[in-house]
Amino acid sequence: MQTLPLTEINKQFDTLRIAERCFESAALFALFELGVFKALAGGPQTLQQLHRVVGGDLESLQAALNAAVALKVLTKENDRYGAHPSLVECLGREDSPAYLGDWVAFLHAVAGPLMSMGNAIRTGKPIETLFEDVHGDSVASRRMTKAMHTFARTRGIEVIDRVDFSQTHRLLDLGCGPGTYSLAIVQRFPQVHATLLDLPGPIEEARRIVAERGMTGKVELVAADAFRWDPPEPFDTILVSNILHMLGPDLSQKLLHRALGFLAPGGRLIVQAQFLNDDLTSPRWPTLLNLMMLVGTDHGRNHAFGETAQWMRQAGFTDVELLRMSPWNVNSCLIGYKARA
Ligand SMILES: C[S@@+](CC[C@H](N)C(=O)[O-])C[C@H]1O[C@@H](n2cnc3c(N)ncnc32)[C@H](O)[C@@H]1O
Structure with a gap:
């Protein structure tokens, strides 16, 4: 036996x-969950100082901190652990515009099932149905709603600069999650009357955000299943943002049919999603989102532009057009219209 060649x-x-x-x-998730980045926001800390804040077993904490240094997640100088300023901004300062804590907590919720993806492929079944609680109130659903708010208020919000809502009067945000998009639309276009619909869990989060922004009473909040609800009056615009991938092809097509029925003649449907390109191997993030659906849902899978546009046309929408966003915003929109009577 000899050493392997280089x-x-x-x-x-x-x-x-x-x-x-x-x-x-694993190290990043643990340090974030324990509040290490928050503790490091004030500057480098010794093991004992961090232990006073974080608690738990001292030796285990030291092992995790030392491995994080080796992995370049943390630094260590003169017996003090520190974190790169970007990590402190994104994970340690909740008041930072770059804060990503809710997004990372969401990734943490799906990390376990992702590690067993081989089983999901073998059986064709999810490892765990993470999001399919009928109330939308599982741990993963709650983290997803907060994560969507993080994405929407920072990068996703571009949609309100790129799509004109100046002629919109009755907007339905179907599967609104935290409601970030429609709240921003109403703030910019005060003539819009918005109905935000989601399952009871996410609607409670939307209600909290509405109150935080002083908008209580300015939008309508509906806790309902989109497949069992019918609007009292038609809408002129419907936003379906980042929901179809949770449903998969059959239910997505059913939802598009329902959306057509909810619109007044001439009304518009905006399907916003983190679409796959038609080659299905790009962009990077939509392929990963597809894996989350694979391990965490019964039927969900991420969809490509072409198939979604085709479903919209099959449902009866006309003039379906694609609106791409900036490279740093993985959302895009397919916009289609209900024919005038
Ligand atoms: C990934 S989140 C997107 C939230 C928001 N539209 C956004 O883009 O930030 C998908 C949302 O669809 C909701 N949803 C899924 N199935 C639904 C159903 N049958 N009825 C109502 N909402 C549903 C989920 O509860 C979740 O809040």
């Missing part, structure tokens, strides 16, 4: 670099 060792290292990325995520 070329072969390098092949092993290349492979292990991918396999060992799970440690980076």
Whole structure:
């Protein structure tokens, strides 16, 4: 037996670099959950100082901090642990515009099932139905709603600059989650009367955000299942934002049919999603979102532009057009119209 030649060792290292990325995520999730980034927002801290804030087992904390240093998630100088300013901004300061804590907590909720993806592929069944509580009130659903707010208020909000709502009077935000988009639309276009509809869990989060923004009474909140609800009056615009991937092809087509029925003649449907390109291998994030649906839902899967546009046309929408957003905003919109009578 002899030591492997360097070329072969390098092949092993290349492979292990991918396999060992799970440690980076695990360390990041644990440090975030324990409040380490928050504790480091005031500057570098010793192990004892961090332990006073974080609690738990001192030796285990030290092991995690030291591994995080080796993984370059943290730094260590003169016995003080520190974090890169971007990590402190994104994970340690809730008042920072760059704060991403809710998004990372959501990723943490799906990380466990993702690690068993092989089983989901073998059986064709999710590892755990993360989001299919009929009240939308599972841990993963709650984290998803907060994560969607993080994305919507920072990068996703671009939609209100790119789509004209100046002629909109009755807006339905179907599967509104935190309601971030429609609240921003109403603030910019005060003539819009918005109805925000979602399952009871997300609607409570939307209600909290509405109150936080001083908008109570300015929008209508409806806790209902989109497949069992019928509007008292038709809408002129419906926003279906980032929901179809949770439903999968059959229910998505059913929802598009329902949406057509909810619109007045000449009304418009905006389907916003993190669409796959028609090659199905890009962009990067939509392929990963697809994996979350694979391990966490019975029927969900992320969809491509082409198939979604085709479903819209099959449902009866005309003039379906694609609106792409900036490269840093993974959302895009397909917009279609209900024919005038
Ligand atoms: C990924 S979130 C998107 C939230 C929001 N539209 C946005 O873009 O930020 C998908 C939302 O669809 C909602 N949803 C899924 N199935 C639904 C149904 N049958 N009726 C109403 N809402 C539903 C979920 O509860 C969740 O809040």
